[in-house]
Amino acid sequence: MYKKSILILIFIITLTTYGCANRREMPREQSPGQRVEQQREDRLAKSDQEAVEENINGYNLQDDLKITREEGSEISYINQEQKDELINGLGPKENNTILEEFRSSLPVGINNAIDYFKYNISFDYFLITAEEGSTIRETPTDESAAVTAKESLEKVSLLHRVEGEELEGSNIWYRVAFENQGSVNEGYIHSSMGTPRNFRFDSMKQAIDELNEQLGQGPLHFISNYKNENGTPPQRGDAAIDEFGYRVYHSAPAYDEANTESNYRYIPDGMLVRILDETGDFYHIDAPTFGRGYYVPKQYIDPNVTLRELTHVVVIDRSQQNQGAFEVEDNGLNLVSYTFSTTGIPGEFSYETTLGSYKAIQKRDRFEYLKSGTQEIAGYAPFAIRFTGGAYIHGVPVAYEEVEGEMVDPGFIEYLHTIGTFPRSNMCVRNFTSHAEFLYNWMNVRNGAVIVIE
Structure with a gap:
């Protein structure tokens, strides 16, 4: 009798333990629309795992890699804090008049919450476009001593617009700053050598505010x-x-x-x-x-799948070839990153990145793309966020290399010298790979959007 009681007790304990081990947490109640949306996201994640896109390069990728190798990957601009400190201690030099001081700052309603620092750049900068590069001089005259030489497509931080010696029909020069072997230097570059650019945070904020106003009227x-x-x-x-x-x-x-x-x-x-x-x-x-x-x-249109709340948004500025990423909070916008980017160029085999407000549709750690006019896979792009058609925000494209008759992945490429200069891709938005990875980990696709402005 005693043995029988023990056996019954063991049996009950076993059943109880098995039941606890296999008990599942009850799912939270979802509305029909939320269930449909989750099912759609699950289908997207599964169906697009093996997706292959068109050629994402407007120009031959090898051209961008060649420019990068020839001109190096030196990042010579200074960050916003360094620029503010420098500009506060500068006055006009002899024989020039300051016409404008570049002191762009975050507008009211945007909070500094920067969380990406690899390319910590100033808000105002000068893109050197002269094919042979340019010399930065001590004063705004062509005969003054050279401070340094800069290659084509390099960017230096903007301090002042000034009057100086007239060259090629213009007496406008720019006072610029740059980093050289750990120290900050400054000098003058003639306006014909490039173009001033900046991060237009006011325009970015306006685009986000307009989208939020639309959401205030109901889901999109x-x-x-x-x-x-x-x-x-x-x-x-x-x-x-x-x-x-x-x-x-x-x-x-x-x-x-x-x-x-x-x-x-x-x-x-x-x-x-x-x-x-x-x-x-x-x-x-x-x-x-x-x-x-x-x-x-x-x-x-699937009427059950919507953007109900905006929490994460990337704004891409086609005219300046740069972008900002923001978290939407009750107290305004938190700027989490800002950096250069490269958008699409219209051409025979490429398309520009179209203006507008888009849903952040899905994230993919990488996607492959085809060689133009063929079904042959040419390479892949890492850390991608799709927002329209086959267009993504992504890292530097990687072309497969042929080794002993097999296509081999040479590994990630961090930097292209052409990023942040002029449109060169096919609809997609190129980022430095480390920043694409940052966005990939940060973006909430359920409540995220991508806005393209000009």
């Missing part, structure tokens, strides 16, 4: 036609883009009226819109980027 939807998966849009002749520069591929037709005989334009995959109502087979939508309403066939 977005166009979904990655690789024409929901239907090939109509096309007029052989034109690959409409009169506004938006591609037929990866897009939906946006009609003026609720019929396919009316005039239309293309509205790209990922672009944020709002469903106003529905008419037959069409959604009547408002497209904030375009500033008006259109009618879009229903297959191009």
Whole structure:
């Protein structure tokens, strides 16, 4: 009897232990829309694991690598703190008049929360565009002593715009600063040698504020036609883009009226819109980027998948070839990073990065791309965030190398000398690889957006 009682007790303990070990936490209650959205994200993550994109390079990648090798990867600008300290101690030199002092700062409503420091640069800088580079001189005259020589496409920090000796029809010079072997130096460069640029945080903030105002009216939807998966849009002749520069591929037709005989334009995959109502087979939508309403066939919008809250946003400035990343808080915007970038160039085999507000659709640790005009895989891009069609924010592209008849990955490339100069990619937005990795780990795709401004 005693042995039987012991056996029964052991059996009960075993059942109890097994039940505890296999008990699963009950999932939190989700609305039907949230469940659909989660299912869609799961499908995206699974279906795109092996996705291959078009050639993402507007120019031959080897050209960018050659420029980088020839001109080195020296980063010679100084950071914002160094620039502020330097400019406070400077006055005009003999024989020149200061016309403008470059003191860009974060506007009210943007908090300094920088968390990426590899390329800690000043907000105002000068891009050297002269093909043979340029000499920085002690005073704004061509005969003054040389301080240093800088290569084409280098960037130096901007201090002042001044009057000096007239050269090539202009008496405008720029006083600039740069780092040289751990010390900060300054001098003058003639305006014909390049172009001044800056991080336009005011414009970035305005773009984010406008998107937040739209979200204040309710959740936003977005166009979904990655690789024409929901239907090939109509096309007029052989034109690959409409009169506004938006591609037929990866897009939906946006009609003026609720019929396919009316005039239309293309509205790209990922672009944020709002469903106003529905008419037959069409959604009547408002497209904030375009500033008006259109009618879009229903297959191009999933009404259950939306952007409900904006917490993470990257703003890309095509005109300056730079970008900022922001977290949206109740007390304003937190700037977590700012750096150079390279956008798409329109060409025979490439397209510009189109303006507008887009959903951050998905993240991929890498994706492969094809050699132009073929189905041959040429290489890959690391740490990618897709925001429209096959366009991503990503790190420096890597071309596979052939070794003994096999294609081999040579490993990540951190830097290209052409990043932050002029458009050179095919729709995508190139970043230094370390910054692309930072964004990849930081971005919340559920509540994230990408905005392209000019």
